[in-house]
Amino acid sequence: MTRYFIKRLLGGLFTIWITTIAVTLLIHLVPGDPVQIMYAQSQSTTPEQIEQIRRNLGLDRPIYEQYIMYMGRVLQGDFGTTIRGNQPVLDLLLVRLPNTLLLAVTSLIITMVVGVTAGFFAAYKRGTWIDTTLMTGAIVGISVPSFWLGLMLISIFSVRLGWFPVSGTNLNNLVLPALTLGLANAASVSRLTRSSMLDVLSQDYMRTARAKGLAETLVLSRHAFRNGMINVVNMLGLQFTYMMGGAIVVENVFAWNGIGRLAIQSIFQRDYPTIQGFILIFATVVVIVSIVLDLLYAWIDPRITYN
């Protein structure tokens, strides 16, 4: 267990380390002169000032030195400042990060509850119309673009029915974006749950349990569901990653003030320090949460061996 923990941790650190390198390189891959693009706002910037900015950013130094400089600053919590308005990038991201996490976690709960329930029933009622209906719904579900689903939900529930507010970033407004993101992923979770449950249901011990004359509900709850869930719980980390990725799109549909919205705005404004910070924070969060969920899973499921 400890060894597994250390291995996962090292793997995570490695990923974050690679991210920092990628982020440093990013600015060099941009076609054209990034400094000129970045400081486009200040039209009056003279060539000398541009040179000064370049020096301040360390862009005139060898790349490994730039990397060390960047890392030195990042480790001190300095992610640089935005091109516009000179605000600290880290503050900007940290203010929004809880919003993104709230959306991702709420959606994850919806995904799990809806997806697992649907998948479980489909497997249990295998071959019946319930199965067919649920699985048809699931495949349609994975085919619908989330941004479209979001717009449709807005037009029905906010505009027509007036049930939910359309704007803002508070709990009232969480429902629609979380549903959009949650349902889109619930579809694939229900498919995975179903196939995992089918595996379990066809196992010998299920037959044994039934043969022993255990009540059906007991068979299902004690044996089938618990065993089937192991695979599902195993996906939590991955699902969370998908939620974070999906949040970038959904935040932009619902004007949810998360880091995904900020990222898209920064791309349009070519605000590279913000883009760099976003990628770094995003990757770090995803890595940490995945590790935590994996460890949780390892802790819950005693069958797993670690090597």
Next chain:
Amino acid sequence: MTQQITTPTPPVAPLPSKNREFRRFLQVLFRSPGAKIGGVILLVTTIVAIFAPAIAPFDPLEMGVGSTLQPPSAEHWFGTDDFGRDLFSRIVYGSRLTLRIGLVAVFISMTAGVLLGMVAGYAGGWVEAVLMRGVDVLFSFTETLIALAAVAVLGPSLTNATIAVGISSIPFYARVTYGAVLVEKNKEYFKAAQAVGAKHFRLIFRHILPNILSPIIVVATVGVSVAVLSASALSFLGLGAQPPSPEWGAILAAGRDYFRRAPWVTTFPGLAIAITVLGFNLLGDGLREALDPQQRRS
């Protein structure tokens, strides 16, 4: 971009090679109603894409062929957009872009991913460690982040979005291939071939590749649907297709400004994306079932 490629379990039967076997394979495949529907959807989409000029009643780019924001009518089946362009014609032409995005992106990710996976799986040792570690890193970045970063660097355009989406799916193919190669490597035929001194290149291409083709094809089929969704999402965010391109995600994004006054402008491209993606998903499911002996058995 919230969809996920579900990796098929490696023990998938090799693709049937002989003609008769192939026919039987098709029979099995299209026994499932899902695959049938998926096949029909894709056939129709392909026909629409190929014969777009014949099918579309208007030039997809010409403005003012109808008055602006006209609801669906006999003349304009899907209504018109804010420039008075015929929406039906735009969506018909958009199918070309959509199919191209899907296929090109999958080609990119499949080529790179399969190559990575094969080399890693076959070579083993430090090559394997480095490559698969790299794939893991890419994987944990998530496709969305990779695609965004790529577009941030390359600048928004449909081509760049396609490349970005292609890059972002590489890990899936790499992992599937890698897994399948490991399985194949331990099989008798492979060991025999190795024993008689077959060259690396020959071993990989003659022996391993044909045997891992079917899981790859399953992933690729579903992968097209993921690529289409991702690219349309990028276009929706303004990072993909640029005007006047009739890319579906871009049409949808433009229609967002007046989706109350003219809901058809957002409804039809959304449906078009959903239906096409559904086609690939259904076919992918069918393929998986037809190729997966385990599934067939149960």
Next chain:
Amino acid sequence: MFWQFKLTKRTAQRQRRSLLGVALTAILVSACGNNQQTTTTTSPSPGTTATEGGTLIWARYGDADSLDPHRTTTTLSWQIFDQIYDTLLAFNDSGEIVPNLAREWQVSDDGTEVTFVLNEGMTCHDGTPFDANDVKYTADRAIDSQNPSVTRGAWGPIEAVDVVDPQTVRFRFQSPFAAFVSFMADPFASMICDSNQELGDQFGVSQAVGTGPWQLVSWTRGDEIVLDKNPDYVRYGRPVQNEGAAYLDRLVVRQIPEAQTRLAGLQTGEVQLIVNPPLDDLDAIRGNSNLELHVAENTGQNFFFEFTVSRPPFNDIRARQAVAYAIDIDAALRVAFDEGLVERERCPISRGVFGNDQEFCGQYSYEHNPDRARQLLAEMGYSANRPMEVILMTSTGDNRERMVQVFQSQLAQVGINAKIETMDIGTLNARVKQENERTSGISTFDMMDWAWFDPDILYQLWHSPGAYSGYQSPELDKLLERTRTTVDATQRREAVNDVMEYLLSNAVHIPLYTPGSLWVYATRSQVQGFKIGPFNRPVFNDVRLQ
């Protein structure tokens, strides 16, 4: 009429590098008597009871960058800090410069010294007195050589700022700089209290201390800015009726990026004021008795085409003219905007600005003539098989994308394949300059927008090296210089005409439309007394909720 205010906008510093124009305007103010009302107001309708207190929520598409007047030029920023700070002088409704924080001012005969006498007993939001030291602090900070204001140029050649006594401050200039006085009424010349010095990096970010009618309570970046009324506010010069503190208790500025979402919020009453409603839904606003539409007038905004002349084909006048003949501006406006929202503009300076003369410009402007365009292209060797490939760039927002898409379609009809690139305005500025400095590559032109209150805009745009290092010629330079040195109104008008004629007949600057940038607002009808002051400056001192 003719006199107009400049409108500051997102990239305003470029418009402000030279301020001679301001001086000329100051002269013109006295030269013309009948000033035009430049604002829209909602006056309380009789029979309704407007109460004091309450909160107004104002939704905008984006957030301020900074509340430090020296760090940003975006409209989204200055429209907020204009509430928090005050200026030494102010513009009244008819555009005259009037006292504000300074109760009087004096310009020395040689024009190198400007002295302001401040009102007594003024305090900053934090309770510290506002006096000459604060003025000096602000000015010194703006012209600081290490970290000057982004609008440094507008402050002119200041030699030193002297505090004569606590109520008197004197600006000394290296050379006469008459433009200074009117700049002192501009939001970028907002007076900062010297207690901000202690805030360090927090100034303009989480805290901001001024003397304006509203004080900063909190700023959740990307979400909302909360301002409370300054209970001690005394109106000296702002163009409002309310002599004291604002009627509202609180002003919340919220960020709602999607236009549809903003409108929905207004309809449900979640917010009471929005800027930039979806331009396609204005009829819905007009037809809704709960909502009211406010359109800022005489904003000085002007949209136009300009070309990259450093390389073929646009270094050839025929290529530029072909573009000008190919487009049908009126048709494009009909597609992109509701009737009456914007107007075709034929002059390189906007309607309402001194020197604008539709009739005069009409003689040289290009009317839709695709055959002529094709002929010019054919002369240059282009044909159906060899279309001209160009990039058409513009900035995002306000249906601009839609305008350029119509243009794209019209250009295609004469054989010009234009690829559209839409970008952030800051990026566009840099890009245009970059393109002008490049001598090879695919040719580009762009739809640019500027706002200014005086024909001096043309000097800043086109006098060598120009704002974007674009088209330059010694002949044009000479014409432009004359518009700066000529003081007599009639002669100056002629000088401006010469410049406009040159720009139009050489197809350097193709005027398109006006206004078109952040000029449409909508409120709930319960909002009384909302006013868009000169230069698109919303003021809230008179606002009551009914």
